[in-house]
Amino acid sequence: MYTQGLDSPGREALHASSPDTAALEARFQARVDADEKIEPKDWMPEGYRQTLIRQISQHAHSEVVGMLPEGNWITRAPTLRRKAVLIAKVQDEGGHGMYLYSAAETLGISRDQMMAQLLSGAAKYSSIFNYPTPTWADVGAIGWLVDGAAIMNQIPICRCSYGPYARAMVRICREESFHQRQGFEIMMTLARGTPEQRRMAQDALNRWWWPALMMFGPSDAESRHTAQSMRWKIKRFTNDELRQQFVDITVPQARFLGLEIPDPHLRWDEASQHYVFGPIDWAEFQQVLKGNGPCNRERLEARRRAYEQGRWVREAALAHAEKQRQRAAQAA
């Protein structure tokens, strides 16, 4: 994952343009309209750059923080095959973080700067990773629902106007769909297992369903910047459109598993050919974004601890590289 609430351009985007930049902007918009890819060296409006930096870095942070809730189960995976698959999955998420940091770096921000923003709490990451993973079924539910929602969010970004982001996303989406299938397979094994395993699966669905719906970000009515991001072709569908698509695809999957979606208002609407679902608790969403979710502290502290405890290692690597450079210079 995992893009979310990413439709908020920086303040820079709201600057009035001078006559010179107006012409550049017009040309830029024409290229975007013609579905040309914008590349790092091309001229781009400052707002476009800042929006992308924010979105891509949030996305990268989400991948990296997202390693934690599932990583939590690596040492306790129930079989060696599941353990290997989970390690590979968490490793993929780290890889996604790396491609995305690289993509963001093409816009003129360094990975160190982005890391500092994450660790200081200034940068956001997807709220979904602030929920706990107390049982093995959570690993299944995350793969099925969270990676599933991520795919829905990210497939359109494969056609994003910014070349490096679009290209990173093609590779990432391929892996996310693999994760989604693995997660679903875990859920299926549990749903067809013992009564305790079934209960575990249902409990995980109960806890992850609503947070998964929140991953698509605030409703369109609340989301002020969607229009600009759509014009720039950073975004192709609105939050509500993507959320609806996710519900329509996921509800039949839950039925197939024999699990119940925890929404008493959920029903199929023949007229619109969509599922209608109950109200989302946006107050909870806002609280999690503000840092008051169940695991916000734990997640950030884990990242900070890894960073602090790794400092001497990174310093040693730099010092060694410098010694090597000096030795090479002396030998030459």
Place this chain on the structure above:
Amino acid sequence: MSARLEYVLRLADTSLVLGQRLGEWIGHAPALEEDLGLANLSLDLIGQARLLLTYAGEIEGRGRNEDDLAMSRDQSDYRNLALAEQPNGDFGHTIVRQVLIDAFQLELYEGLQRSTDARLAEIAHKALKETRYHFRYSAGWLIRLGDGTEESHRRVQGSLDSLWRFTRELFAEDDVDREMASAGVAPQLADLELRWSAHIDEVLKEATLQRPADVPYVWHGKRGQHTEHLGYLLAEMQFLHRAYPGASW
């Protein structure tokens, strides 16, 4: 238990326990690159363990598969080297443990490629390729840390001093080793020791680290005499299997 079964379990358990330890790092490493690097090592080791445990189950002939063996044996039935079960400590400590075992597995799998046991030879062939990469990774880091800053040098020298006492076990030959070597199943441990020692000396020299003196006490994890750490590792690894007997996952 037949000597062959004992021997295969020693190989399997060492890889499994080390892979499990490395798995603890993922998401908590000093840099994203190291999260990925340690995950690679962990995955390879668990992959080796699965092949070896499956083979052990076949030799045993009681219908136990890799998970039965991994998840339901208690610590005294585990046959891994005690070095593999030592806690991760800091990144440098993990790297020291890794270098010591990688250099051992490198020579072990090299020898096992020529085993009279075709199954072991086949597994060793695959594992050797992986282990070459592991050793490059761990030795590369030990050199960087040893010949890095004063702090990093001090830390890894301390880890080396602390873990060295577990290296005697690698070459402490017993009846199982002798029987396997004389049947041409396993390489001679005395030969491995010479080559292991050469690898280690070479890396330590480049890392500007001192080779510690050998200590008299020999752990025998491979005979089921483990340090206090293995029980906790297994309690964590086996928890679901034990909490929900008979469930399949």
